[in-house]
Amino acid sequence: KQWYQRRVAITAGEYKSYLRSMASQNGNSLHFDNSSPFVNFGTDAAHHGSDPDKWDFKPIVPPISLSTTFKQPAPGQPPVYDYSRAGNPTRTAFEECIAKLEGGKYCVATSSGLAATMLLVNTLKAGDHILCCDDVYGGTNRYFNRVVSNFGIEITMCDPTDLEKFKSNLRDNTTMIWIETPTNPTMKICDIAGVVEIVKKRYEGKQVPKVIADNTFSTPYFQRPLELGADCSINSVTKYINGHTDVVMGVISTNNKEFYDKLTFLIMAVGPCPSPFDCYLALRGVRTLHLRMRQHETNSLAVGRWLEKHPRVSKVIHPGLPSHPQHELAKRQMKGFSGMLSFIIDGGKEEATLFLQSLKIFALAESLGGYESLAELPSVMTHASVPPEQRKLIGISDSLIRLSVGIEEPEDLIADLERAFNIVYKK
Secondary structure, eight states: OHHHHTOSOOOHHHHHHHHHHHHHHTTOOOOOSSSSSSTTHHHHHHHTTOOGGGSTTOOSSOOOOOOSBOOOSSTTOOSSOSBTTTOOHHHHHHHHHHHHHTTOSEEEEESSHHHHHHHHHTTOOTTOEEEEESSOOHHHHHHHHHTGGGGTOEEEEEOTTOHHHHHHTOOTTEEEEEEESSOTTTOOOOOHHHHHHHHHHHTTTSOOOEEEEEOTTTHHHHOOGGGGTOSEEEEETTTTTTOSSOOOOEEEEESOHHHHHHHHHHHHHHOOOOOHHHHHHHHHHHTTHHHHHHHHHHHHHHHHHHHHTOTTEEEEEOTTSTTSTTHHHHHHHOSSOOSEEEEEESSOHHHHHHHHHHOSSSEEOSOOOSSSOEEEOGGGTTTTTSOHHHHHHHTOOTTEEEEEOOSSOHHHHHHHHHHHHHHHHTO
């Protein structure tokens, strides 16, 4: 309410001071050293990749180029593009924008987040070893352990919060380190710079494994893995980057030109390219990423704090809350927090199911990162393919509920949760 009362022209410095004062008054742990976590982020999100001078007719919005092929002035001499699987003007505009936002030089867009994962794995060969954090997106776990392992590539999954244990699982044939931070759905924080340092020391003078960081839960607005030393940052565009629950896409960003060239070859050779229309939608979505992430953060912290006080909640897992075991690491590594949190409800599957069925604003659905709030039960939904013994080991119980907190009014979201609690426990 106070924010809306301050609808007057103020300087950037005054705005930052105002945010700090509001954070202090509310006991907020957010980082308000900058109105945007990274310099010029909002401006880059709004404009990069869309220079009207790229085209003769100077469009403000990049056109959707649906052509699958392009005329060549002579055989084997394409002006820029030859076939849309290998490259497309609309896709290029989107890739340029994402590379800039990730603090990288290059970006490859794919037809889904898992397609991006597949593309990276296709840079490996039989006999190679992937060291992966134990708590990852269920689709990544399924792909690594039920598909990739069939092709002679070894997979080891390990707790990313224990760096010494992580180090002990490195092998001479390790060629890829796969980390996800925060993890899905238990919200562990992996020390990206710490992992990079361990890998460089372990393989000094040898072929150094590629460190891949899944940045989906944070987005480049709150975290830049490349600046922390990772070789690649991968995002499911389907989630926060597009933000409107109407596109399935992925992206890989890197500063390594040689590795980028390998990925662009694989896009052409393997074929997991996104459609031009999806690239257009995703580019339109990313234009407001900075605005949406601020509200996601505000809302998720409000919901998390409320849940922490609820007598029927035994645990809330949100890296922005001081109760998170890696809160200090999260504050050092991240510039803020998204709309993701998990919590443990009293009871088991029956209570969790009724709770989820009783929600009215939160939709019971998989996925995350859209403008709308979603709720799900990972043990039987997003992570159902993870073996039960592994789910138990990493803490995915039938009473663990995951929320993707949207950009609605926070008081309405809290009221929705309270109503569901009252139904389950018949207050």
